[in-house]
Every structure is written in C-alpha cells, then in structure tokens.
Amino acid sequence: MMTARKSLHIPRFLLYFFQHLQAIKLSIRQLSVEPLSSIMTFAVIGIALALPMGLFVLLQNVQTITHGLHDTAQISLYLNMNVKQKQIDNLLRVLQKDEGVAQVKYISPQEALKDFQKQSEFSDVLTELKNNPLPGVIIIKPIKNINTRAQINYLFSRLKKLPLINKAQLDMAWLKRLSAIIKLGNRIIYAVMALFAFGVLLIIGNTIRLTTQRYQDEISVLKFLGATKSFIRRPFLYSGIIYGLVGGIIAWLLVDTTMWWLRNPAEQLSNLYGMHFQLQGLNLSSTLVLLISGSLLGYLGSWIAVGKHHHRHS
Amino acid sequence: MIQFDHVTQRYPGGQEGLSQVSFNLAKEEMVFLTGHSGSGKTTLLKLIALLEKPSCGTIIVDGRNLDRISERHIPDMRRQIGLIFQTPQLLTDRSIFENVSLPLVIEGYRPSEMSRRVHAALAKVGLENKGGLTPEMLSCGEQQRVGIARAIVSKPPILLADEPTGNLDPELSAEIMRLFVQLNQVGITILIATHDVNLIGTLPYRKLTLKEGCLINEKGE
Numbered sequence: 001m002m003t004a005r006k007s008l009h010i011p012r013f014l015l016y017f018f019q020h021l022q023a024i025k026l027s028i029r030q031l032s033v034e035p036l037s038s039i040m041t042f043a044v045i046g047i048a049l050a051l052p053m054g055l056f057v058l059l060q061n062v063q064t065i066t067h068g069l070h071d072t073a074q075i076s077l078y079l080n081m082n083v084k085q086k087q088i089d090n091l092l093r094v095l096q097k098d099e100g101v102a103q104v105k106y107i108s109p110q111e112a113l114k115d116f117q118k119q120s121e122f123s124d125v126l127t128e129l130k131n132n133p134l135p136g137v138i139i140i141k142p143i144k145n146i147n148t149r150a151q152i153n154y155l156f157s158r159l160k161k162l163p164l165i166n167k168a169q170l171d172m173a174w175l176k177r178l179s180a181i182i183k184l185g186n187r188i189i190y191a192v193m194a195l196f197a198f199g200v201l202l203i204i205g206n207t208i209r210l211t212t213q214r215y216q217d218e219i220s221v222l223k224f225l226g227a228t229k230s231f232i233r234r235p236f237l238y239s240g241i242i243y244g245l246v247g248g249i250i251a252w253l254l255v256d257t258t259m260w261w262l263r264n265p266a267e268q269l270s271n272l273y274g275m276h277f278q279l280q281g282l283n284l285s286s287t288l289v290l291l292i293s294g295s296l297l298g299y300l301g302s303w304i305a306v307g308k309h310h311h312r313h314s
Numbered sequence: 315m316i317q318f319d320h321v322t323q324r325y326p327g328g329q330e331g332l333s334q335v336s337f338n339l340a341k342e343e344m345v346f347l348t349g350h351s352g353s354g355k356t357t358l359l360k361l362i363a364l365l366e367k368p369s370c371g372t373i374i375v376d377g378r379n380l381d382r383i384s385e386r387h388i389p390d391m392r393r394q395i396g397l398i399f400q401t402p403q404l405l406t407d408r409s410i411f412e413n414v415s416l417p418l419v420i421e422g423y424r425p426s427e428m429s430r431r432v433h434a435a436l437a438k439v440g441l442e443n444k445g446g447l448t449p450e451m452l453s454c455g456e457q458q459r460v461g462i463a464r465a466i467v468s469k470p471p472i473l474l475a476d477e478p479t480g481n482l483d484p485e486l487s488a489e490i491m492r493l494f495v496q497l498n499q500v501g502i503t504i505l506i507a508t509h510d511v512n513l514i515g516t517l518p519y520r521k522l523t524l525k526e527g528c529l530i531n532e533k534g535e
Contacts, residue, residue: 008427015422022419033407221403224363225464226393227420 023234030211030239041207045243045294046250048200052193053282053290054255059185060286061279065270066178073152073175075140075159078167088136091164095138100155103141109134135166149175197297204243204301208236212309219313229310236306237299244298248291256281315341315472315503316362321371323357323527331357333527335371339505341471344498346514347507349524355507358524359474362505363395364388376471393421396470396502400477402461404449410436410460411445417468435463439493455486462493466502473497475506479513487513 010018031038079088088106095104107115112134117127142155152170160168212219222232259281270277282290316339323331332354339345347355360366361373364380373380376394383391404413411432418428436442439459441452449457458478465473475494479487491513498504508514514521523530 008423010422010424019422029407217403218405221405222416222420223389224365224392224397224403225417225420226389226391228389231420 019231020234020238024238026235027238027242030215030235031242041203041243042246042250045200045203045247045298046254048196048203049247049251049290049294050254052189052196053251053286054258055189055192057255057259057280057282057286059182059189061266062185063182064280065275065277066175066182073142073170075142075152075156076169077138077140077159077162077165078169079136079138079164080166081135083136083164087164091162092138094162095140095159098159100142100146100158101140102143103139105139105141107137107139109136112137149179197293200244200247200294200297201301201304204240204298205305207243208240208302208305209309211239212236212306219309233303233306233310237302240298240300240302240305241295242298244294244296244301245291247298248294251294252282252287252290315339315343315376316505317372317374318358319372319374321361321368321373323354323361323366324369330527332361332368332524335524335527335529337522337529339503342498342501342503344494344504344506344519346517346519346521347505347524348509348511348514348521350509352526353524354527355509355524356476357527359397359476359505359507362472362474363397364391393417393468394470394472396465396468396473398458398461398465398473398475398478400480402449402457402464404457404460404464406449408448409445410441410447410449410452413449413460414445414463414467416464421468431467431469432463435467436460438466438496439463455482455489458482458486458490459493462490462497466497471501471503473502473504475504477508478506479508479510484513491517 009015079091092104092106095101109132113132116134140155140159142152146152146155156168156170159165219232259279263279266279267277318335318337321335322333325331335354335358347358349355357366361368361380362375364383367381375391378391380391404410405416414432414435415428418431423431432445433442436445439462441456441459441463444452444456444460449460452460458481462478465475473494478494479490482490487510494504494506495517506514
C-alpha cells in the first residue's frame with residue numbers, strides 16, 4: 001500500500017525542485033497580472049539601487065585618479081653648495097641603483113639659474129650676480145609600486161638622510177587632504193547605501209504586502225486544501241527576489257550607461273591635466289554584489305511582509 | 315470516524331457558537347447537519363477542519379484527537395478532509411483543470427497521476443470536457459461541481475460540505491445531492507450542513523439538528 005502510494009508521488013528530492021519551479025512560475029504570473037504596476041516597481045527599485053551604486057562607482061574612479069597622482073609624486077633633493085662633480089656622479093649612481101627609485105634627474109646650479117632667469121621678471125638683476133646662489137637639485141621619481149602615502153613618506157625619509165643632501169622636499173599636504181575627503185566620501189556613500197537599501201526593503205515589503213492582500217482568497221483556499229505555510233509563502237518570496245534582481249539589473253544598466261555617457265568628457269578633462277584617465281563602470285564583482293544585494297533585499301522584504309500576513313491571519 | 319464529546323465553542327464576548335455538542339459519525343456514513351442560519355453548523359464544520367479550535371471538549375477525527383495536533387501538522391490533517399463551500403471558491407485566474415489539481419499539487423503528485431486523477435474527478439461530476447475553461451465560463455451549478463471535484467480529487471476519507479446547494483435552484487440542488495450519494499457509496503464519510511430541509515427530507519440518511527449551538531435532535535432514518 002505504502003509502495004503504491006509512493007509511486008504516485010514525485011520523489012522527495014525532485015519534489016523540492018518541482019515545487020520551487022512551480023513557485024517561480026506562479027510568481028511570474030503574479031507579476032504579469034498588472035504589468036505596468038510591476039514595471040514601475042522595477043524602475044523605482046532600479047533607481048533606488050542605482051543612486052548609491054553610481055556614487056560608489058564615481059568614488060572608485062576618484063580613488064583611481066589619486067593612485068595615479070601618487071604615481072607622479074616627485075622628491076626634490078637639494079645638494080649642499082660647492083659639491084664637486086665627482087661626488088655628485090657617485091651620488092647619482094647610488095640613487096640609480098636604489099630599488100625604490102625609478103628615475104633620477106640632475107639639474108645643475110647653472111641649469112637651475114638659466115631656468116629661473118627664463119621664468120623670472122628679474123632676469124637682468126640675476127645676470128648681475130657674481131655667484132650663482134642656487135644649489136644643484138636631484139629630482140627623484142619613485143617606482144610604480146610605491147604608490148601609497150606611507151610608502152612615499154618612507155622613501156622620502158630614507159633619501160633625505162643621504163650624504164651631500166642639504167634639504168629634501170615632498171609636497172604631500174594636498175594628497176593628505178584629498179585622502180581625507182575620499183575617506184569622508186566613502187562613509188557618506190555607505191550611509192546613503194544603507195538608507196537606500198532600507199528604502200528598497202520597504203518598497204518591496206509594501207508591494208508584496210499589497211500582493212498578499214490581492215491574493216487573500218487564493219491563500220485561504222490553499223490553506224483549506226492543506227497547503228503548508230512554506231508552500232503558500234514561496235511564490236511571494238520569489239516575487240520579492242525577482243523585484244530585487246530586476247531592480248538590480250536596471251540599476252546596473254543605469255550606472256553603466258551614465259558612466260559610458262561621461263567617459264569622453266572625463267577623458268578630455270584628464271588630458272587637460274596631463275593625465276591619461278578612463279572612467280570605469282561597474283566591474284564584475286561590484287555587479288554581482290549589486291545583483292545579489294538586490295535579490296537578498298527582495299527576499300528579506302517579502303519574507304517580512306508574508307510573515308506579517310501569516311501572523312495576522314493565523 | 316468523527317467523534318464530538320461535549321464540545322463547546324465560545325467566542326470573544328462570551329457568545330457560544332456551540333454548546334456541549336456530542337455525536338458520533340461512523341466510517342462511510344453520510345449525515346446531514348441541519349438548523350437555521352446562525353445555529354452553529356458552519357462552526358461545527360470549521361472545528362472538524364481545524365479552522366477553529368474548540369473552547370472545551372474533545373474532537374476525534376479518524377482516530378486522532380484534534381487538540382493534540384501541533385500547528386505544524388494541521389496541513390497534513392486538512393489533506394484528509396475534502397471541503398466544499400456554499401460558493402465554490404475557485405481561483406478565477408486558473409483553468410478548471412488547474413483548480414481541481416490544486417490538492418494534488420500541494421501533495422506533490424506526479425504530473426501523469428495528477429492528470430489521470432483530475433480527469434477522473436471531472437468525469438465523476440460530469441465536466442470531463444471543461445478542463446481547459448476558466449470558472450467564469452461555467453454556470454453556478456457547474457462551478458459547484460468543480461468545487462466537489464476539487465474536494466474529491468485526492469480521495470480524502472472525509473468530505474465536509476457547507477450549504478453546497480445554497481446558491482442553486484431545486485433541480486441543480488437535487489443533482490448535487492445525487493452526486494454526494496454516489497460519493498458516499500464509494501466509501502467516503504460525508505457531513506453536509508444545510509438549512510434546506512425539503513431537499514433532504516426524502517433522503518434516507520441520519521440528520522443532526524442544531525439550534526442556537528445545541529444539538530437538539532439526532533435521529534437515524
């Protein structure tokens with residue numbers, strides 16, 4: 001008798017997939033009952049997810065630019081006066097062998113004076129000078145791997161201790177300020193993200209709450225027929241996941257389209273500052289995070305809404 | 315099959331839906347539950363179907379004390395009972411086939427078995443060619459028959475019907491009653507709540523009469 005009954009039913013391991021497949025079909029049917037309303041909800045969720053994601057991508061781009069700026073950092077080493085050329089050549093050799101140094105450029109006192117005369121309004125006065133007051137300068141460009149503030153600072157303090165160096169200079173104040181602004185921007189974006197995520201949760205929760213009200217008769221019939229809570233809840237959970245997932249896809253499209261639209265002007269602007277910079281959209285991992293977060297928010301919102309519905313009607 | 319022992323159902327405010335009701339319903343028996351509107355017929359059916367819990371007393375269905383059934387096992391118990399309502403409560407966005415197959419979908423039947431059973435149930439109620447239609451395309455009598463097909467498709471041992479002919483004309487009502495008699499003949503225990511005494515007057519089945527929540531008459535015929 002038991003074997004005969006078993007053969008009538010789908011095997012338990014297949015039943016799980018079968019019932020989930022049916023729940024997905026049912027949730028798609030629920031969403032297609034009022035297509036315009038569903039599309040509007042998708043759009044609202046998409047925009048709500050796109051705003052913080054767009055800001056996040058912009059901030060990532062700003063961080064890329066600052067990394068680039070670290071790459072262009074230079075250290076100026078001012079030599080003592082009256083240093084012999086042989087000593088300078090030795091120092092240049094030492095610097096060229098240094099593992100943190102990519103490029104070494106020596107500007108002699110004569111070259112420095114010539115440049116100064118070119119740029120200064122007092123070129124006549126400068127020609128009258130008996131002795132050249134300018135020291136020789138060595139300009140150091142760090143290797144690409146040295147791109148953080150701490151690494152550059154370490155290299156700077158190491159080089160400044162070398163013999164023949166009278167003074168060393170590294171202007172990092174503006175980089176520090178930029179770094180602080182980015183840190184603050186990061187915090188603001190995370191706060192905005194949390195706020196918008198909560199908003200998405202409320203939108204999906206409310207949409208599913210209205211859906212459960214619309215399907216109240218069906219829920220009652222299923223209960224009378226012996227459906228379990230999870231059987232009744234499942235299609236609504238999938239609806240929530242679909243809302244979040246499609247919203248995430250819309251957000252991804254909005255962010256990437258906007259980045260594509262801004263790419264040329266941003267490139268032109270960076271060229272004007274002598275940099276080569278290309279605005280980046282969402283990368284694969286960020287896109288996956290966006291889609292998974294959207295789906296999870298949808299799941300959570302609908303879980304809360306359906307749970308409340310069960311509680312109210314139990 | 316169904317046993318009520320001094321069952322009382324008290325609602326908030328102190329009003330009693332049922333008062334000290336006791337009766338037995340044997341396996342494969344068909345019984346009519348009569349009484350005026352508000353006499354407690356629907357309350358009694360809801361208690362059997364675990365849609366309500368009694369304030370006191372014991373209800374035993376198919377050997378199981380309903381008071382001891384946990385919330386988690388209520389759906390299992392409900393699947394043992396076919397429910398038929400005055401309005402058939404069909405899902406209007408589904409076909410007749412889909413409506414009738416719902417209990418089998420819930421139980422996880424194989425699609426081939428599901429199809430066989432749904433067609434058999436529809437044939438039993440005389441609607442074998444209407445599976446592809448939607449409920450709105452059917453008459454009231456046909457919709458009620460779909461409701462019966464849905465209730466019997468999983469072959470439950472018990473069938474509860476609450477005013478199943480309430481919205482039907484006398485001719486259709488008699489037709490539905492003939493259907494219940496046929497179902498009882500194949501071994502289903504049936505309890506039908508109705509206030510239409512004329513309809514059941516000539517039928518040779520036991521009648522339980524409720525008045526203001528009390529069982530005032532139990533006579534076998």
